[in-house]
Amino acid sequence: MNKWVRENLWRHAVAIAVCIFSLFPLYLVILSSLKTTGSLQVSSFIPHEISFANYTYLFHSPKAPFLTWFRNSIVIASTVAISSVFIGAASAFAFSRLKFRGKRLGIRLLLLVQMFPAVLAISAVYVIMERVYTFAPKIGLGSQGGLILVYLGGSMGVNIWLLKGFVDSIPAELDEAAKIDGASSVQTYWLIFLPLATPVLAVVCLLSFIGTFNEFILARLFLVEMNGRTIAVGLQQFIGGQYASNWGPFAAGSILASIPIVIIFLSLQRFIVNGLTAGSVKG
Amino acid sequence: MALLTEHAFAQKQFVIGSFILVATLALNIVYLTKISIPFKFFLPGILFFFAFVIAPIFFTVQMSGYKYQTGNYLDKPAALEQVLILGAQPDAAGTSFDINVGKTPSNEYAILVSDITNNKYFISTKTQRTDVPKASLKFDANGVAIAAPNFTPISAIDLAKNDAYSKINYKYEGKYYIAIEGQNSGGVFRQELSYDAKTGVLTNTATGATYVDNHRGNFAKVGSPSEILNPGWRAPIWFENYSRLFSDPKIRIPLIRVFTWTFFFAGFTVLSTFGLGLLLAMALNRAMRGRRVYRSILILPYAMPSVMSILIWAGMFDSDFGAVNSILHTSVHWFQNPMLARGVVLLVNLWLGFPYFYLICSGSLQAIPNELMEAAAIDGANPRQVFRKITLPLLLQILSPLLIASFAFNFNNFNLIYLLTGGGPTQTLNGEIAGSTDILISYTYKIAFGNPNLQDFGLASAISVLIFLIVASISMYGLRRSKVMETFV
Numbered sequence: 001m002n003k004w005v006r007e008n009l010w011r012h013a014v015a016i017a018v019c020i021f022s023l024f025p026l027y028l029v030i031l032s033s034l035k036t037t038g039s040l041q042v043s044s045f046i047p048h049e050i051s052f053a054n055y056t057y058l059f060h061s062p063k064a065p066f067l068t069w070f071r072n073s074i075v076i077a078s079t080v081a082i083s084s085v086f087i088g089a090a091s092a093f094a095f096s097r098l099k100f101r102g103k104r105l106g107i108r109l110l111l112l113v114q115m116f117p118a119v120l121a122i123s124a125v126y127v128i129m130e131r132v133y134t135f136a137p138k139i140g141l142g143s144q145g146g147l148i149l150v151y152l153g154g155s156m157g158v159n160i161w162l163l164k165g166f167v168d169s170i171p172a173e174l175d176e177a178a179k180i181d182g183a184s185s186v187q188t189y190w191l192i193f194l195p196l197a198t199p200v201l202a203v204v205c206l207l208s209f210i211g212t213f214n215e216f217i218l219a220r221l222f223l224v225e226m227n228g229r230t231i232a233v234g235l236q237q238f239i240g241g242q243y244a245s246n247w248g249p250f251a252a253g254s255i256l257a258s259i260p261i262v263i264i265f266l267s268l269q270r271f272i273v274n275g276l277t278a279g280s281v282k283g
Numbered sequence: 284m285a286l287l288t289e290h291a292f293a294q295k296q297f298v299i300g301s302f303i304l305v306a307t308l309a310l311n312i313v314y315l316t317k318i319s320i321p322f323k324f325f326l327p328g329i330l331f332f333f334a335f336v337i338a339p340i341f342f343t344v345q346m347s348g349y350k351y352q353t354g355n356y357l358d359k360p361a362a363l364e365q366v367l368i369l370g371a372q373p374d375a376a377g378t379s380f381d382i383n384v385g386k387t388p389s390n391e392y393a394i395l396v397s398d399i400t401n402n403k404y405f406i407s408t409k410t411q412r413t414d415v416p417k418a419s420l421k422f423d424a425n426g427v428a429i430a431a432p433n434f435t436p437i438s439a440i441d442l443a444k445n446d447a448y449s450k451i452n453y454k455y456e457g458k459y460y461i462a463i464e465g466q467n468s469g470g471v472f473r474q475e476l477s478y479d480a481k482t483g484v485l486t487n488t489a490t491g492a493t494y495v496d497n498h499r500g501n502f503a504k505v506g507s508p509s510e511i512l513n514p515g516w517r518a519p520i521w522f523e524n525y526s527r528l529f530s531d532p533k534i535r536i537p538l539i540r541v542f543t544w545t546f547f548f549a550g551f552t553v554l555s556t557f558g559l560g561l562l563l564a565m566a567l568n569r570a571m572r573g574r575r576v577y578r579s580i581l582i583l584p585y586a587m588p589s590v591m592s593i594l595i596w597a598g599m600f601d602s603d604f605g606a607v608n609s610i611l612h613t614s615v616h617w618f619q620n621p622m623l624a625r626g627v628v629l630l631v632n633l634w635l636g637f638p639y640f641y642l643i644c645s646g647s648l649q650a651i652p653n654e655l656m657e658a659a660a661i662d663g664a665n666p667r668q669v670f671r672k673i674t675l676p677l678l679l680q681i682l683s684p685l686l687i688a689s690f691a692f693n694f695n696n697f698n699l700i701y702l703l704t705g706g707g708p709t710q711t712l713n714g715e716i717a718g719s720t721d722i723l724i725s726y727t728y729k730i731a732f733g734n735p736n737l738q739d740f741g742l743a744s745a746i747s748v749l750i751f752l753i754v755a756s757i758s759m760y761g762l763r764r765s766k767v768m769e770t771f772v
Contacts, residue, residue, distance in 0.1 A: 011566040015577045018563055021634065022584050028606045029595050087327045094324035113332075115755040116340050117724050117747050119697045123731055123740060124339035124346075131299055153335020156328055185320050214588050216698060232590040236702070239594060247598055254591040265586035266579060269642075 033251035054252035066253055068227050069234035073213055073257075076144055076230060080151040081209035084159050085201050087152070092163035093189055097175060107164075114157045119217060125150055126221060147222040151212055159204060166200040167193075203271045210261060231257045302338075306330050347744035348521050350500040353736055355515040362516035363478065366485070366502065369513070370476030374459055379470040381427040382461070384448050385436040392448045394469060395436070396461065397428045404428050407453035407461060427467075442466055458488075485512070524745035534742070537717035537726070544625070545722040549693040552632045553686055559633065560640025561678070565670075568648050585638035593702040596631045619708050621719035628720050632699055636689070647681050648674070687761030691754050700725040723750050 036051045058066040094100075095107060126141070129150065133140025140146050174196065175188045183191065194201075219230045229237075235257065238250040309330075313322045357365065382394045393408045395415075405414045421430040430436060442448060443466075452460040453469065461469040475489045485494040485502050497503035500518030501511040527534055563581060567574055584592060599606045600617040608614055618624050651674065659669045679686075700706055706721035706729060716733060717726050723746065731743035 008571060011569075011571060012573070014562060014566040015573075015581075018559065018637075019577060019580045022581055022638070025592065025595050025599055025634070026583060026587070028599060032606070087331065090324040091328035094321045098321045098324070100319075100321040110332075111758075112755055113336055113340065115691065115758055116336075116343075116751045117695050117727070117754070119695070119724050119728055121336070121339035121343055121747075123743075124342035125335060127342070128299065128334075128338065149331075150335050153331040156332045157336060160328060186323060189324070210588070214590050214698075216590050216702070232588070235591070236594060239598065247604060250594070250598070254588075254595060258587050258591055261588050262583065262586045266582070269582060269586075 029251045030255060032247060033255055035248060054248040055256075057249050058253055058256070061249075064234070064238070064249060064253075065227055066231075066234070066256070069229050069231045070257060072144065072223075072229060073231040076148055076151070077209045077212040079148050080155060080212045081205045084152050084155045084208055085163070085205045088156060088159035088163050088204070089167075089194070089197065089201055090189070091156075091160045092167050093193055095160065095164050096167035097172065097188075097193075098185060110157055110160060114161065118154060122217065122221065125218075129222075142222060142224060142228075144223065144228060147219060150218060150222075151215065154218075155208055155211070159208060162204055162207070163201075166197065166204070170196055170200075199271070203268070206264065206268065206271075210265070213261060302334065343744045344748055346740050347524055347748050348519055349517045349741050350515070350520045350523075351517045351741040351744075352739035354513055355500045355517055357514060357516050359516040359518075362514050365514050366512050367474065367476055367478060370474060370485075370487075371462065371472045372475050372489070374471045374473060377470070379464065379468055380461065381425070382463075382467060382469045383427070383429055383436055384442055384463075384466065385434045388433055388435075392451055393434060394453050394461065394463075395428050395431055395434055396453075396469065397426070399426055404431075406431060406434055407455065409451050410454060412454045412456075439466055520741070524741045525749075527742065528745060528749070537715065538746075541717050541721050541723055541726045544720070545694060548625075548628065548632075548722055549690050549696075551629055552636060552693045552696075553690050555629070555633045556636035556689070557640045557644075557682075557686060559637040560642075561644045563637070563641045564644035564648055568645060581641055582638040584634050585642070589635060590698065590702065592635060593631065593699055596627075596634070597703050600627050618704055621708055624704050624708055624720050628700065628703060631703060632693070632696070635699070636693075639689075643682060643685060644678065647678055650681070651677050684761060687758060691758050694722070694754055694757075695724045695750070696722065697724045697728065701728070 033054050034050045034052070036049070036053050058064055095103065129141040129146050131140075132146065133142065137143065138145050139149055170193070175192050178188045178192045213230075214232065215230075216232045216236065220233045220236070223229045223233060231253070235250055235253045238246040238253070309326060313319065313326050355362075381397045381399065384392065384394055387393045387406070387408060391408050393406050396405050396407060398404065402417070403414065404417060404420055405412050407413075415428075415431050419432050420428040423429050437448075449463040452462055452472075452474075455461050455471055459471050459473045462472045464470050475487050476494075477486050477488055478484075479486070483496055486492070487494075493505045494502040494512055495505055497508060497511070498518065499515075499520060501513070501515035503512075504510040528538060529535055567577060598604070602608060602614060602616045602618070605617075607617070615623065617627050655673055655677075656669050659673055664672065700720060700722055704718070704720045706718035706725045708720075709715060709718035716729050716737070721729070727743045727746045727750070730739050730746070732738065
């Protein structure tokens with residue numbers, strides 16, 4: 001007993017203490033989503049009344065087209081995730097496997113450009129898309145199509161960088177074997193590399209999805225129409241915009257919006273963690 | 284895409300148009316020929332990268348050499364046009380007339396003017412004025428002429444579709460002309476400023492004062508350079524935005540404060556998140572009851588969409604509606620006190636960041652071979668010594684690129700600051716725009732997009748170039764030390 005206490009007590013103590021820290025805000029937000037008053041104020045940790053008014057508000061109020069926002073987020077994030085991985089994988093493959101002039105320069109440029117504060121390039125992106133709007137409104141400022149294009153461009157660097165790390169970790173013997181058998185680079189890519197890389201591509205796809213889902217500034221700048229907004233922008237309006245301090249619906253909405261992401265994340269955490277380290281550590 | 288190009292050129296967006304054109308050609312050449320195999324893989328990525336990453340960066344760097352701020356947004360021709368419009372002065376009496384817009388038989392815009400006070404009626408075009416005898420006119424109930432010979436009225440709906448008519452100055456008397464003030468009214472104006480395109484000199488015909496380009500984006504009065512005409516235009520001022528960062532105390536002092544806080548914020552965040560993550564990883568680094576449950580709970584903050592969690596925290600620390608005050612039975616204004624606000628920012632960022640390092644550390648701890656620690660233990664080292672002499676140095680070596688990446692990320696952690704505190708509290712009374720929790724990136728965002736009367740894109744661009752240099756050199760140093768770059772050689 002004594003030994004167990006010495007060996008394990010502090011471990012449990014640390015773990016429990018930090019668990020409380022990590023659950024604290026989440027628990028409060030669940031509590032306040034079940035209240036009728038619109039604040040995050042909590043008088044006790046045990047709910048006295050449970051009301052689903054906030055949840056029904058989200059689904060029925062015309063002021064808050066929650067489902068539309070959610071669908072927008074999903075559509076935008078998955079379009080960006082899938083296309084950026086598709087485009088990025090090809091570039092990453094080339095960086096990793098092909099020999100060509102300017103390869104080192106290209107990789108360094110890619111890395112360097114990542115360090116430019118993206119938030120500041122927003123004004124320039126805004127001006128560009130404003131101009132695009134004058135001749136192609138569907139992919140210009142204010143459209144989801146335009147936002148998707150901007151996201152795609154912005155995610156390209158990170159994704160190529162991350163994917164290159166993965167590609168490097170896939171043994172080159174296989175595609176060398178294919179080459180000896182007479183396959184061209186393009187054939188190697190489609191027939192050997194892509195099937196092999198599918199699991200890692202899925203992880204990068206997922207990370208990119210979560211990243212896009214979380215994006216806020218560009219989405220707010222681009223999507224002004226109520227029905228075109230993403231979930232992050234929409235919910236922020238609850239507490240920042242004209243419905244100031246409308247915490248109840250915000251709490252309910254943020255829980256509903258987080259659940260799918262949290263589930264995906266928890267069930268795939270092993271792969272995601274591997275992905276996070278592989279991309280950066282191995283380079 | 285060819286169609287897009289055409290549309291772009293039709294709208295005079297030559298730069299974007301040519302980009303689309305080049306992109307189209309490149310796509311065709313690369314995919315239809317065998318000119319370059321690597322390009323088949325690269326091209327789509329490169330195109331996106333150029334359009335939305337390189338081009339904006341290029342634009343930003345360029346802007347950092349310009350005077351580009353409130354009052355200096357336009358290009359020179361547009362600014363000159365605006366200056367001339369503002370140079371139009373109404374006549375002394377502020378005369379205005381009832382008018383109807385139409386066309387002459389030669390398809391030129393014309394207005395039918397009813398000067399009811401003087402019982403005079405005339406048709407004016409840009410170049411000439413023709414008096415019309417009253418007998419040949421038709422009037423509406425208010426005595427305004429609505430139809431005349433040689434004059435085809437244009438309906439209000441058609442006028443609304445095309446506003447070209449409103450930009451014409453219709454002839455009145457001498458230097459005076461009639462400018463459109465609405466579909467049915469026009470005022471008498473005189474242009475006081477005249478521009479000589481050859482010498483580039485603006486002359487005020489009323490006062491005789493002359494104005495010349497001061498090469499800083501404005502027309503300034505000759506002999507009194509501080510009197511300038513608004514609006515100005517974007518003018519190249521080379522490195523002045525950069526030198527202002529150091530020479531102008533109004534910029535330098537807040538910048539240094541923000542800069543210090545940014546470094547402290549990023550450094551403290553890396554240390555605290557890494558420390559807590561490592562502690563957890565050590566604590567849970569063995570088979571024990573409940574480990575899976577702990578793990579799932581501990582990574583919840585990381586799994587939550589961060590925008591949501593930041594907003595939730597912002598709500599919790601709200602002084603009136605927040606949970607923290609109601610639990611502690613206090614009424615602390617968390618976001619009004621600079622030190623408290625900074626504390627909250629650090630706490631929230633710890634919450635957001637520790638699961639990442641917990642996951643990374645627990646993975647890396649397992650990668651350190653057990654033999655090393657066993658050997659040390661056999662040699663008589665106690666657990667603390669093993670940790671300090673073996674585990675920690677090894678971990679730091681493995682994780683240094685991630686620590687540096689985390690520093691660089693937090694250095695530019697815009698979402699956190701923007702959504703949690705908005706950079707505040709800010710002493711707005713003395714015109715300060717930098718708040719106590721503002722980091723460089725949020726401060727720069729405020730300079731560029733904040734108060735519409737004080738926006739300064741040029742200065743903001745200069746600061747972002749500075750941020751870029753700092754972050755890039757830190758990261759490069761880190762990468763070089765961790766030898767990641769060697770894999771490319």
